[in-house]
Amino acid sequence: MxxxxxxxxxxxxxxxxxxxxxxxxxxxxxxxxxxxxxxxxxxxxxxxxxQFADMTELWLQGDHYKWRAMRCAGIDESRITGAADARERFQAWAETVPDCLGNPLYHWTHSELRHPLGIQNILLSPATADDIWQRASDALATPGLRAHGxxxxxxxxxxxxxxxxxxxxxxxxxxxxxxxxxxxxxxxxxxxxxxxxxxxxxxxxxxxxxxxxxxxxxxxxxxxxxxxxxxxxxxxxxxxxxxxxxxxxxxxxxxxxxxxxxxxxxxxxxxxxxxxxxxxxxxxxxxxxxxxxxxxxxxxxxxxxxxxxxxxxxxxxxxxxxxxxxxxxxxxxxxxxxxxxxxxxxxxxxxxxxxxxxxxxxxxxxxxxxxxxxxxxxxxxxxxxxxxxxxxxxxxxxxxxxxxxxxxxxxxxxxxxxxxxxxxxxxxxxxxxxxxxxxxxxxxxxxxxxxxxxxxxxxxxxxxxxxxxxxxx
Missing domain, CATH: 3.20.20.140 (Metal-dependent hydrolases)
Incomplete structure (x- = not known):
């Protein structure tokens, strides 16, 4: 090499x-x-x-690993477990992920996007959050990605x-x-x-x-x-x-x-x-x-x-x-x-x-x-x-x-x-x-x-x- x-x-x-x-x-x-x-x-x-409504329900609801990381990144609790809507909570995680380099959450996040959602060759960040949110929403709306799928x-x-x-x-x-x-x-x-x-x-x-x-x-x-x-x-x-x-x-x-x-x-x-x-x-x-x-x-x-x-x-x-x-x-x-x-x-x-x-x-x-x-x-x-x-x-x-x-x-x-x-x-x-x-x-x-x-x-x-x-x- x-x-x-x-x-x-x-x-x-x-x-x-x-x-x-x-x-x-x-x-x-x-x-x-x-x-x-x-x-x-x-x-x-x-x-x-x-059938999950969106990535926040599937990915962030109850995941205290991600909640801890968001708190470490300075995200307000309202956008973690509070009253913020689903899209805003996803945005909070997208803002946190680039700071997770070296943390296993960085690997797990991109592994989960690739499989089973099929979202590859794109890293989650504030700049890509809209694209990934839409791609994930489209995938989750299909019968093949209900819970059994x-x-x-x-x-x-x-x-x-x-x-x-x-x-x-x-x-x-x-x-x-x-x-x-x-x-x-x-x-x-x-x-x-x-x-x-x-x-x-x-x-x-x-x-x-x-x-x-x-x-x-x-x-x-x-x-x-x-x-x-x-x-x-x-x-x-x-x-x-x-x-x-x-x-x-x-x-x-x-x-x-x-x-x-x-x-x-x-x-x-x-x-x-x-x-x-x-x-x-x-x-x-x-x-x-x-x-x-x-x-x-x-x-x-x-x-x-x-x-x-x-x-x-x-x-x-x-x-x-x-x-x-x-x-x-x-x-x-x-x-x-x-x-x-x-x-x-x-x-x-x-x-x-x-x-x-x-x-x-x-x-x-x-x-x-x-x-x-x-x-x-x-x-x-x-x-x-x-x-x-x-x-x-x-x-x-x-x-x-x-x-x-x-x-x-x-x-x-x-x-x-x-x-x-x-x-x-x-x-x-x-x-x-x-x-x-x-x-x-x-x-x-x-x-x-x-x-x-x-x-x-x-x-x-x-x-x-x-x-x-x-x-x-």
Whole structure:
């Protein structure tokens, strides 16, 4: 390559620096289907095959990654989450994108415009905003880019949403009865019932009681209500649970009489001690883990988020609005005790553990390695690079740690954790990074220079492993 040569911006070989990487990607990764086992997509949009009015609805509604970037660029909140109309909010993002050079949002933005919208060879900026807005509006008005068409364009076979135990799963039922090609499954997310010392707990128990047709006054009543909801979710195809544990705890579980007392105080709105809350959470997590194992579900644990740290932002805009951060809580010991207690009872389900603080990569990968076995490949997984880590170097760090501390060959791969249907392009982003890393190791003699053999590993990580992990019983 001469000094006058240049590489095309986000060309066909984007992120693929060697011939080995290009072969792995184009021959093995690119055409693999997608099983997205953790997302925050709207079940209603999928079930109704929603047609999006414009790019703001599809792209910016609820995307706190973009909201954070716009705030950093000095955009007024009225044009981010406020009263500005759809076109003006899109314009605000167009003004921000040129400032995103070096941020993964710059790549993601142009990847999403190219596929599935077909807008190529044009960079989003204030000068191009009118043209791109019109092109996108024209594309979104076609039948092929309703919700199902977008999913099909990414070759999505399965998508798992995130659902509260009290949800009626009406949209999942409707979708299951349709002829849509993509499978949509619910995920059981019981965070609210674990927050026994938080405001709103008693009101949530009332919702759970109504959803399960159960009177809840004692701890066993609560378990009966949750058991009914677990069965209900299973009837709708659920095979995963999910927990956000900002500060994992594990103490000796209290006896049932003590759990009755703690629940009664919480339902009466009386304050609980930290020990009471920890005891209740531990007991309930152990019971839930046992239930997941009995049903052969996968348990997901998301650890280390510091949520809603901007009080003014929380009060004016609400949760999940871009006011979260990486926490620095240490949790190796309580997590190990939780997994060990379940394992000792032969009730440890297949489990995926995600960390938000990258300093914890090696700790977590080593920890989960102590709970393998039972004839299940990769039974307890060091989960994909999550949230603040799902950019290029974060993905590389996770993959390298996975390879060095465990078996990359059994890793269940990427997920979107997203609220936007366009975010499936991140699977392609991940696959290119994976292939480039493996290709570089082939080039350096660290892996066999055998594209077919390494290609099998690529296909496994992209799709085959997660299919087996979720659905082979």
């Amino acid at each position: 001469t000094h006058t040569d240049h590489i095309e911006f986000m060309g066909p070989d984007f992120l693929l620096a060697s011939e080995q990487a290009r072969r792995l990607y184009h021959d093995h990764a690119a055409a693999m289907p997608i099983c997205d086992y953790h997302s925050h997509l709207s079940p209603q949009e999928i079930a109704t095959n929603h 977008i999913l099909d364009s990414f070759n999505v076979r399965t998508v798992c949403t995130t659902d509260d135990p009290v949800d009626a799963l009406t949209h999942h039922s409707r979708h299951a009865e349709s002829n849509a090609g993509v499978q949509m499954l619910p995920t059981f997310r019981p965070d609210a019932i674990l927050k026994v010392d938080q405001p709103g707990f008693a009101e949530y128990v009332d919702e759970l009681a109504a959803a399960s047709n159960t009177i809840i006054s004692r701890y066993d009543d609560l378990l009966a209500a949750l058991s009914q909801r677990l069965d209900y979710f299973a009837e709708h195809g659920c095979c995963l649970s999910d927990h956000s544990l900002e500060k994992p705890v594990f103490v000796e579980p209290p006896a049932n009489a003590e759990l009755d007392r703690i629940l009664a105080r919480a339902l009466a709105g009386q304050p609980l001690s930290a020990d009471d809350a920890a005891g209740f959470t531990t007991a309930l997590l152990l019971w839930l883990g046992q239930q997941y194992a009995r049903r052969e579900w996968v348990m997901q644990l998301h650890l280390g988020a510091l949520r809603s740290i901007n009080q003014r932002g929380l009060e004016t805009i609400g949760i999940n609005s871009g006011f979260d951060a990486i926490g620095d809580t240490t949790y190796a010991e309580p997590l190990a005790r939780l997994l060990s207690a379940l394992d000792y009872q032969h009730s440890l389900p297949r489990t995926v553990v995600y960390n938000l603080n990258p300093r914890d990569n090696e700790m977590l990968a080593a920890l989960v390695g102590s709970f393998q076995g039972d004839g299940i490949p990769g039974k307890v997984q060091f989960g994909a690079a999550w949230w603040f880590n799902d950019q290029k170097d974060g993905i590389e760090r996770q993959l390298i740690t996975q390879m060095q501390f465990g078996l990359l060959s059994h890793f269940v791969g990427m997920l979107t954790d997203s609220r936007s249907l366009l975010s499936f392009s991140r699977h392609d982003y991940f696959r290119r990074i994976l292939c480039n890393m493996l290709g570089d190791q082939m080039l350096q003699g660290e892996l066999p220079n055998d594209a077919d053999r390494i290609g099998e590993l690529v296909r496994a990580v992209c799709y085959d492993n997660v299919q087996r992990y979720l659905f082979d019983r």
